[in-house]
Amino acid sequence: MQPLRTFLFSPADHARRVEKVFSVGADAVILDLEDAVAAARKPAARGLALAALQRPRHCLGYVRVNAMETEFCFGDLQAIVHPGLDGIVLPKVESAAGLLAVDWVVEQLERERGLPRRGIDIMPIIETARGIADLDQILRAGSRIRRVSFGAGDFTLDVNMVWSRAESELAHARSKVAVSSRAAGLEAPIDTVWADLEDQEALEASAVTVLGMGFQGKLCIHPKQIPVVNRVFTPNEAEIAFAERVVAAFAKAEAEGSAAFQLDGKFIDYPPVYRAQRMLKTVAAIRERERRQQPA
Numbered sequence: 203m204q205p206l207r208t209f210l211f212s213p214a215d216h217a218r219r220v221e222k223v224f225s226v227g228a229d230a231v232i233l234d235l236e237d238a239v240a241a242a243r244k245p246a247a248r249g250l251a252l253a254a255l256q257r258p259r260h261c262l263g264y265v266r267v268n269a270m271e272t273e274f275c276f277g278d279l280q281a282i283v284h285p286g287l288d289g290i291v292l293p294k295v296e297s298a299a300g301l302l303a304v305d306w307v308v309e310q311l312e313r314e315r316g317l318p319r320r321g322i323d324i325m326p327i328i329e330t331a332r333g334i335a336d337l338d339q340i341l342r343a344g345s346r347i348r349r350v351s352f353g354a355g356d357f358t359l360d361v362n363m364v365w366s367r368a369e370s371e372l373a374h375a376r377s378k379v380a381v382s383s384r385a386a387g388l389e390a391p392i393d394t395v396w397a398d399l400e401d402q403e404a405l406e407a408s409a410v411t412v413l414g415m416g417f418q419g420k421l422c423i424h425p426k427q428i429p430v431v432n433r434v435f436t437p438n439e440a441e442i443a444f445a446e447r448v449v450a451a452f453a454k455a456e457a458e459g460s461a462a463f464q465l466d467g468k469f470i471d472y473p474p475v476y477r478a479q480r481m482l483k484t485v486a487a488i489r490e491r492e493r494r495q496q497p498a
């Protein structure tokens with residue numbers, strides 16, 4: 203498994219940012235061809251994104267293409283599906299048919315260019331009312347997707363919501379994304395960006411909320427958000443120590459013929475044990491990534 207706590211956006215046509223973005227500690231970088239790039243610059247930005255993905259790096263490299271209904275999407279896909287690309291972020295997905303169409307195009311390009319079949323990830327962003335309403339059909343369409351992300355900016359615009367600091371208005375959509383992802387057998391989803399760069403406290407609160415709702419990470423728009431989000435989605439030492447004790451105590455209890463016991467006043471049976479085991483796998487994956495990122 204790979205820890206995917208943070209996906210950091212960077213404009214694909216901003217050379218100085220792109221040069222640094224792969225070394226700021228994100229688990230994945232998204233070079234953006236959509237909202238962050240002016241229409242006149244989009245064709246040129248494709249080549250810049252592809253060139254950036256050829257450089258040495260320790261994190262995953264994605265490209266956000268333009269939505270499939272736009273004049274740019276097909277050209278984006280043709281330009282970026284090459285060795286070095288780990289995944290495509292597909293915005294404003296509203297139907298299974300749309301997702302499958304993009305999946306088919308990418309598969310043809312993989313075949314034409316000698317790339318592994320379905321080796322390139324596609325991560326849809328669900329960011330409209332229609333996308334939320336048709337989410338189960340989208341996730342069960344039989345595409346290559348492993349996880350989805352939620353985009354609150356366009357979603358709140360679409361449904362005329364006010365995106366508040368507390369984000370209580372997002373609870374229904376977030377719950378739908380998390381539950382539908384699990385029902386479809388996908389990984390835990392990735393949550394929306396936090397737009398106020400100066401409000402680190404609210405960013406942390408947002409991350410804590412979605413961690414509790416079943417998300418595995420957040421989209422980020424600035425490097426200074428990375429340490430905050432990574433910290434929230436990384437179990438702390440006390441949590442790790444308790445998980446290790448749960449797993450060890452359960453092994454002992456099970457060997458003695460019991461499947462339920464108390465530990466520090468908490469009732470332990472199979473669900474807490476499975477949660478502890480999952481946490482320890484996540485911690486091991488995070489530590490391995492951090493080890494690889496250390497200078498040689």
